[in-house]
Amino acid sequence: MEMRKAYVAAMAEVMKNNPKVVVLDADLASAGGTKPLYTQFPERAIEVGIAEDNMTCVATGLAAYGFIPFIHSFAPFSVRRNFDQIAVSVSYSCQNVKIIGYDPGVTATTNGGTHMCFEDVAMLRALPNIRVMDIVDPVQLAKAVPFVAEHQGPVYMRFARKQTDTLFDEDYKFRPEKADVVRKGNDVTVVASGAMVFDALKGAEILHEKGIEAEVIAVHTVKPLDEQTIAESAARTGCVLVVENHSVHGGLFGAVTEMFARTVPTPCDAVAVYDRIGQVGSLSELKKDYNLTGEDVADKAVKLIARK
Amino acid sequence: MSTVESSKKIRALTLKCIGSLGSGHVGGSLSIADVLAVLYDKYMNVDPSNPHMEGRDRLVLSKGHAGPALYATLCYKGFFPEDWLLTLNKLGTRLPSHCNMLLTPGVDMTAGSLGQGLSCACGLATGSKILKDNATIYAIVGDGELQEGQNWCALMYAADKKLDNLIVFVDKNGLQIDGTTEEVMDIGDIENKFRAFGFDTVSINGHDHDAIDKAIKNARLHKGSPSCIVLHTVKGKGVSFYETMGAGVHSTTCTAEQLQKALEELR
Ligand SMILES: Cc1ncc(C[n+]2csc(CCOP(=O)(O)OP(=O)(O)O)c2C)c(N)n1
Numbered sequence: 001m002e003m004r005k006a007y008v009a010a011m012a013e014v015m016k017n018n019p020k021v022v023v024l025d026a027d028l029a030s031a032g033g034t035k036p037l038y039t040q041f042p043e044r045a046i047e048v049g050i051a052e053d054n055m056t057c058v059a060t061g062l063a064a065y066g067f068i069p070f071i072h073s074f075a076p077f078s079v080r081r082n083f084d085q086i087a088v089s090v091s092y093s094c095q096n097v098k099i100i101g102y103d104p105g106v107t108a109t110t111n112g113g114t115h116m117c118f119e120d121v122a123m124l125r126a127l128p129n130i131r132v133m134d135i136v137d138p139v140q141l142a143k144a145v146p147f148v149a150e151h152q153g154p155v156y157m158r159f160a161r162k163q164t165d166t167l168f169d170e171d172y173k174f175r176p177e178k179a180d181v182v183r184k185g186n187d188v189t190v191v192a193s194g195a196m197v198f199d200a201l202k203g204a205e206i207l208h209e210k211g212i213e214a215e216v217i218a219v220h221t222v223k224p225l226d227e228q229t230i231a232e233s234a235a236r237t238g239c240v241l242v243v244e245n246h247s248v249h250g251g252l253f254g255a256v257t258e259m260f261a262r263t264v265p266t267p268c269d270a271v272a273v274y275d276r277i278g279q280v281g282s283l284s285e286l287k288k289d290y291n292l293t294g295e296d297v298a299d300k301a302v303k304l305i306a307r308k
Numbered sequence: 309m310s311t312v313e314s315s316k317k318i319r320a321l322t323l324k325c326i327g328s329l330g331s332g333h334v335g336g337s338l339s340i341a342d343v344l345a346v347l348y349d350k351y352m353n354v355d356p357s358n359p360h361m362e363g364r365d366r367l368v369l370s371k372g373h374a375g376p377a378l379y380a381t382l383c384y385k386g387f388f389p390e391d392w393l394l395t396l397n398k399l400g401t402r403l404p405s406h407c408n409m410l411l412t413p414g415v416d417m418t419a420g421s422l423g424q425g426l427s428c429a430c431g432l433a434t435g436s437k438i439l440k441d442n443a444t445i446y447a448i449v450g451d452g453e454l455q456e457g458q459n460w461c462a463l464m465y466a467a468d469k470k471l472d473n474l475i476v477f478v479d480k481n482g483l484q485i486d487g488t489t490e491e492v493m494d495i496g497d498i499e500n501k502f503r504a505f506g507f508d509t510v511s512i513n514g515h516d517h518d519a520i521d522k523a524i525k526n527a528r529l530h531k532g533s534p535s536c537i538v539l540h541t542v543k544g545k546g547v548s549f550y551e552t553m554g555a556g557v558h559s560t561t562c563t564a565e566q567l568q569k570a571l572e573e574l575r
């Protein structure tokens with residue numbers, strides 16, 4: 001199932017159960033998948049047109065009125081275009097606005113550089129009061145949505161609309177404060193966020209063939225980070241490789257290395273986007289070009305282990 | 309060759325470009341082919357062999373998703389060879405889906421995040437005023453795009469600074485992604501809004517080449533305030549099955565079969 005299908009189904013359920021939940025779109029309801037909510041909940045589905053800054057503050061007003069607004073756009077336009085609006089009207093004012101960013105990083109594919117946001121996590125991590133989530137698959141998404149609606153306070157959630165790859169089965173239990181250990185190992189800890197977990201697992205498989213056992217931790221919430229799970233694993237493995245579809249500056253790599261700098265110095269490295277701008281291309285080409293593949297994970301892990 | 313012939317060529321090249329990928333921003337590209345033909349055939353003071361020529365006229369395609377139409381035009385005018393059109397959106401291409409001034413010869417401004425282009429055009433027009441180089445700055449914005457508030461900051465600026473070297477085209481095709489502009493977010497009376505902001509404004513059929521020609525001529529002669537030409541257009545213009553598609557034509561397929569049919573209609 002596509003992520004956007006899972007999302008709209010979960011939102012329909014949440015809106016049915018909670019009359020306070022409203023959705024806002026900026027001319028991407030058909031692209032993002034929320035369109036059916038406009039017929040199901042005509043009063044609580046609000047099209048604002050191509051005006052993301054306005055959408056953000058309208059949502060703030062609704063939140064101040066007791067509603068739980070979800071705003072939607074492509075990641076660059078749902079956090080970057082309207083960053084001051086988020087800083088002042090959402091973060092500073094601590095209003096209960098939920099921000100959804102579609103197609104983060106390389107998943108923007110042929111929309112290219114203007115739409116390829118590698119800095120959303122860094123930007124929102126730097127603002128107080130906001131939970132920052134990077135979702136791995138449709139199953140996790142469906143289970144995270146009710147939590148996001150119920151959670152008191154702003155949340156940012158990024159995911160690729162058209163992704164169908166699925167990691168978890170229906171028994172998956174979403175624990176808001178806990179990362180998921182999806183593979184056990186003692187030689188290196190691989191901490192991956194969002195859909196990069198798939199590439200991390202591919203890397204772990206390559207490493208396994210070389211006799212190296214990687215522990216893979218799937219992070220759905222970059223802030224607040226489940227530091228405990230990561231620290232415990234690192235204490236066993238002695239090194240940590242971060243894997244993210246984001247700039248190497250200030251995202252999950254930032255969160256993990258900041259923690260180790262404060263606590264136990266630990267060799268770390270990152271499979272991430274190294275100070276480059278976005279561009280057009282297919283997902284697989286882009287992953288290769290930015291060195292975000294399973295092979296890159298394995299290569300970097302081998303070099304990292306040598307530094308232990 | 310007449311500008312009408314040029315516009316057919318531009319439409320055909322646009323679809324070949326998008327067809328090389330199989331899908332893309334068909335509707336909003338086809339709706340501006342006529343204004344591009346008239347502009348580049350008759351008015352743009354540019355040199356394909358020297359795309360960065362000083363004092364040249366510049367075009368900001370603020371609705372940057374219509375890049376393929378501009379690429380087709382620039383290719384037709386000799387800025388780059390036709391085989392470039394077949395590289396649209398491929399990794400490493402010079403022709404990305406949204407216009408990029410660093411990649412494509414003849415593209416004067418990067419766009420793709422809607423609502424920024426008019427302000428950039430204001431900056432170009434201000435620069436030309438300071439240098440007194442007599443360039444004319446053109447900008448094309450989408451009607452849905454006008455929902456972005458920054459446009460109205462730019463209009464206020466352009467009128468305040470008396471940028472009579474700025475000519476803004478609004479591609480009023482009545483459609484955006486989620487539906488008609490009325491359904492999504494009614495922008496009301498565009499012509500009178502521009503007038504209220506201090507623009508010398510006319511409203512014309514955006515596919516009538518004589519009307520486009522006359523409007524540009526008058527706008528270039530007009531002094532003391534910026535000009536706006538509202539182009540009443542059809543999204544997907546020139547190809548029957550795209551013209552009747554509704555909002556879905558914004559981003560749609562251009563298969564080999566569709567391409568062939570379209571090229572026949574455009575002959
Ligand atoms: C800031 C921003 N928000 C959203 C988008 C996504 N988007 C691309 S085109 C488009 C619709 C544009 O409609 P319009 O301006 O009427 O263009 P046209 O009909 O001429 O294609 C949208 C919402 C974007 N590119 N930039």
Ligand SMILES: [Mg+2]
Nearest residue numbers: 451452481483
């Ligand atoms: Mg339009």
